[in-house]
Amino acid sequence: MKNKWMDYLYKYGALVFIGVIVLFFSIYNEFFFTYSNLTDILRSISIVTFIAIGVTISLTVDGFDMSVGSTVSLSTVVTATMMVWYEMPLVVVIIAPLVVGAIVGLINAFLIVKIRIPDMLATFAVMYIISGVHKTYTKGYAIYNHMQMTDGSKAPGEMYKDFLWIGQGELLGIPFPVILMIIAVIAVHLFFKYTRWGRQMVMTGGNEEAARLSGLRVKRVRTYAYIASGVMAAIGGIIFAARVGSGQIDAGSPMLMEAVAAVFVGYSVLGAGRPNVIGTFVGAVLIGVLVNGLTMLHIEYYVNDIVKGGVLVLALAVTFINMHRKRT
Amino acid sequence: MDSRMSRGNMLEMSGINKSFSGVKALHDAEFAVRAGEIHALLGANGAGKSTLMKILSGAYVADVGTIRLDGRELELRTPADAKAAGIHCVYQEVDTSLVAQLSVAENIFLDRIATHKTSAWLNWGRLYMEAEKLLSELGLRIPVRKRVAELTLAEKQMVLIARVMAEEAKIVIFDEPTAPLSTEETERLFQIMNKLKETGIGLVFISHRLHEVFQICDTITVMRDGRIIVTEPASALDTADVIQAMLGRSLEDEYPKAEANIGQTVLSVKDLAHGQRVRGVDLEVRRGEIVAVVGLVGAGKTELSRLLFGADSPERGTVEVDGKRANLASPTDAIGSGLVLVPEERRKEGILVEESVLHNLSLPVLRQMTKWGILSGAREKSNASGVVERLGVKTPSVNQLTGYLSGGNQQKVAIGKWLNTDADVFVFDEPTKGVDIGAKRDIFVIIGQLAAQGKGILYLTCEFAEAIGLADRILVMCDGRIVKQFHRGEATQENLLYYASAGQGEPA
Numbered sequence: 001m002k003n004k005w006m007d008y009l010y011k012y013g014a015l016v017f018i019g020v021i022v023l024f025f026s027i028y029n030e031f032f033f034t035y036s037n038l039t040d041i042l043r044s045i046s047i048v049t050f051i052a053i054g055v056t057i058s059l060t061v062d063g064f065d066m067s068v069g070s071t072v073s074l075s076t077v078v079t080a081t082m083m084v085w086y087e088m089p090l091v092v093v094i095i096a097p098l099v100v101g102a103i104v105g106l107i108n109a110f111l112i113v114k115i116r117i118p119d120m121l122a123t124f125a126v127m128y129i130i131s132g133v134h135k136t137y138t139k140g141y142a143i144y145n146h147m148q149m150t151d152g153s154k155a156p157g158e159m160y161k162d163f164l165w166i167g168q169g170e171l172l173g174i175p176f177p178v179i180l181m182i183i184a185v186i187a188v189h190l191f192f193k194y195t196r197w198g199r200q201m202v203m204t205g206g207n208e209e210a211a212r213l214s215g216l217r218v219k220r221v222r223t224y225a226y227i228a229s230g231v232m233a234a235i236g237g238i239i240f241a242a243r244v245g246s247g248q249i250d251a252g253s254p255m256l257m258e259a260v261a262a263v264f265v266g267y268s269v270l271g272a273g274r275p276n277v278i279g280t281f282v283g284a285v286l287i288g289v290l291v292n293g294l295t296m297l298h299i300e301y302y303v304n305d306i307v308k309g310g311v312l313v314l315a316l317a318v319t320f321i322n323m324h325r326k327r328t
Numbered sequence: 329m330d331s332r333m334s335r336g337n338m339l340e341m342s343g344i345n346k347s348f349s350g351v352k353a354l355h356d357a358e359f360a361v362r363a364g365e366i367h368a369l370l371g372a373n374g375a376g377k378s379t380l381m382k383i384l385s386g387a388y389v390a391d392v393g394t395i396r397l398d399g400r401e402l403e404l405r406t407p408a409d410a411k412a413a414g415i416h417c418v419y420q421e422v423d424t425s426l427v428a429q430l431s432v433a434e435n436i437f438l439d440r441i442a443t444h445k446t447s448a449w450l451n452w453g454r455l456y457m458e459a460e461k462l463l464s465e466l467g468l469r470i471p472v473r474k475r476v477a478e479l480t481l482a483e484k485q486m487v488l489i490a491r492v493m494a495e496e497a498k499i500v501i502f503d504e505p506t507a508p509l510s511t512e513e514t515e516r517l518f519q520i521m522n523k524l525k526e527t528g529i530g531l532v533f534i535s536h537r538l539h540e541v542f543q544i545c546d547t548i549t550v551m552r553d554g555r556i557i558v559t560e561p562a563s564a565l566d567t568a569d570v571i572q573a574m575l576g577r578s579l580e581d582e583y584p585k586a587e588a589n590i591g592q593t594v595l596s597v598k599d600l601a602h603g604q605r606v607r608g609v610d611l612e613v614r615r616g617e618i619v620a621v622v623g624l625v626g627a628g629k630t631e632l633s634r635l636l637f638g639a640d641s642p643e644r645g646t647v648e649v650d651g652k653r654a655n656l657a658s659p660t661d662a663i664g665s666g667l668v669l670v671p672e673e674r675r676k677e678g679i680l681v682e683e684s685v686l687h688n689l690s691l692p693v694l695r696q697m698t699k700w701g702i703l704s705g706a707r708e709k710s711n712a713s714g715v716v717e718r719l720g721v722k723t724p725s726v727n728q729l730t731g732y733l734s735g736g737n738q739q740k741v742a743i744g745k746w747l748n749t750d751a752d753v754f755v756f757d758e759p760t761k762g763v764d765i766g767a768k769r770d771i772f773v774i775i776g777q778l779a780a781q782g783k784g785i786l787y788l789t790c791e792f793a794e795a796i797g798l799a800d801r802i803l804v805m806c807d808g809r810i811v812k813q814f815h816r817g818e819a820t821q822e823n824l825l826y827y828a829s830a831g832q833g834e835p836a
């Protein structure tokens with residue numbers, strides 16, 4: 001009886017929690033449950049969701065990518081400089097950061113798969129390196145239209161209108177980043193469920209040696225997972241640049257924590273017990289709702305970190321309690 | 329049990345019932361152990377013996393039932409309660425119970441050190457002396473200052489036994505202790521178990537190897553479907569009785585004969601070598617032929633199997649499949665060359681325990697299950713159901729997690745995943761390890777069928793009886809080399825053991 005109760009709590013806990021806080025905030029503040037506020041919440045989590053998808057993919061192959069935050073920062077400034085410094089065509093503006101993200105993933109994979117540094121440590125080091133690289137690249141300055149260069153001249157270009165639409169535009173009344181996010185969540189979900197490569201990643205994460213002895217090329221699979229993770233973070237960076245209309249320094253580093261929290265909330269959603277992209281999305285929504293609601297309650301922004309950290313601890317506690325419960 | 333039994337019983341478990349989420353695992357189990365006896369607890373996997381022992385060792389709590397030790401009723405809610413009462417376990421996985429970085433002596437007195445039972449200061453000289461005394465009482469020569477990490481598996485087991493002695497055990501449960509041991513190591517373990525018995529300890533011995541049970545045990549209890557079927561002195565039973573009690577039916581023939589036409593050479597290995605364990609192996613397997621490679625633990629069989637499957641890379645040597653040079657750069661390449669392996673470590677290497685039967689069975693043939701990279705649910709389902717049906721895998725559905733199946737059914741999945749790969753050569757490494765006697769026969773039947781289809785079978789085992797019963801040819805491996813070959817009917821357990829341990833020469 002007690003067990004059944006625990007199972008229900010584990011499966012539906014995150015969803016019920018979202019329901020409860022939505023109800024609470026709606027009662028407390030009449031503006032909370034309005035179309036514009038709800039789309040606001042979704043828009044605010046769209047970038048974090050992309051990063052969290054990257055983390056989900058790395059966790060799926062039983063790895064962990066801590067460098068995604070820095071990758072977002074790097075991708076943001078690369079995107080901005082492509083327009084402000086070099087006035088490249090829009091295609092290049094978008095492709096360049098994606099390539100950069102893929103390269104970061106490749107470096108991670110090289111360290112983890114080839115040199116065999118444990119995932120967490122390798123990506124921790126890379127996180128710092130990439131963070132340094134993106135600041136070195138811009139000499140420590142944010143990138144904005146016609147910015148002052150260090151040699152005294154002015155940068156030639158500005159952020160393109162078409163580009164800014166990616167972050168600020170709307171389709172059928174829905175913010176475009178939200179549409180991108182939903183497409184990504186569904187696409188990655190289908191990828192894991194219905195494609196051979198997705199299955200190979202899940203199996204590799206389940207037991208690498210058994211997967212290898214079943215004929216999978218597990219090193220290649222893990223490499224692809226890290227590349228995918230880097231590319232997802234890069235997309236997050238592109239949307240960020242389009243959203244704020246400039247290339248901010250260290251844009252991504254605070255997002256790592258939120259992304260990781262979202263992923264671990266997602267572990268338990270509907271009793272999955274493993275990284276899954278739908279759960280990750282639910283986790284991101286939960287954090288988004290909390291942060292938005294607390295802001296409406298006029299709770300100061302610096303409290304947010306406590307809340308996000310608390311959500312992560314709670315999610316981890318649920319995940320690990322359940323893991324040990326299953327084992328005994 | 330009746331009152332005749334209760335006299336002289338040190339341990340009495342009576343009326344033990346246990347259910348797991350509504351499924352009854354134990355029905356009114358009665359189990360008693362006298363002081364100074366070795367009591368075998370037998371049963372097919374799932375019969376309830378591990379549940380019963382987990383209740384005795386405090387890992388589970390019985391729903392109903394009493395446990396008495398020396399006439400006193402015990403309340404065992406945790407493993408610590410059981411240990412405090414004098415009930416100890418020697419598990420098969422010794423590494424989880426020992427601290428590898430500490431010395432032998434420290435491990436033996438771990439409990440005392442950890443709980444500061446003596447004083448705040450450790451008297452190292454005395455600790456080493458006492459450890460030495462304890463080990464020599466058991467007739468063991470293990471340096472007490474050596475780190476446990478440097479010991480062999482058998483030595484670790486001995487250290488564990490010494491620790492149990494140090495903690496003044498009354499009842500010791502040996503859960504399949506001989507499974508990872510070689511023949512000599514097993515003999516040594518039995519000597520020690522006899523010594524423990526002489527000191528008045530009651531021993532419970534769980535094993536799948538019936539000949540060992542008859543060699544060492546005084547009393548035999550057989551369980552089936554959560555019930556105690558029989559408890560008798562070992563002298564009053566024979567192998568056939570025990571098997572009948574375990575299965576609920578008599579076993580017709582332990583080694584079903586497979587009719588296979590032996591054809592062309594399908595596997596040809598020349599001078600394969602890697603490190604100290606595989607030192608230049610030559611062998612051939614023909615289509616339809618079952619070739620057994622026997623050897624003691626550590627002879628290099630597992631290493632040989634991994635080389636053949638591309639899991640490790642050889643230093644030298646060539647492997648040909650069907651006359652073509654096989655590419656063994658990785659398991660993926662080996663499969664492409666027509667070689668597959670059913671590895672020894674089933675739960676770690678053979679299957680993914682946290683994945684469904686269906687996912688496990690699809691894994692090596694994912695390409696056949698996909699079009700343009702998209703998986704076909706229907707194709708996966710028909711692949712999995714086909715294999716489940718063909719091999720008689722007992723599972724509620726193909727979506728069941730493989731880890732929930734019994735050992736024998738897990739092994740069938742580990743074999744079944746290769747059925748649709750068009751492999752020419754199947755390598756089996758100890759396929760019956762930890763598999764109950766009914767499922768063992770099923771596995772022999774499957775292997776016979778594969779041979780009948782013209783596959784070449786390489787069967788690596790340390791169970792000599794299996795090799796004699798099953799193989800068309802037996803190769804004896806010792807110290808990384810094939811030292812002797814026997815054809816069907818030529819080998820006996822004695823001469824296999826002779827060549828496996830001595831390596832060369834002729835038996836006297």
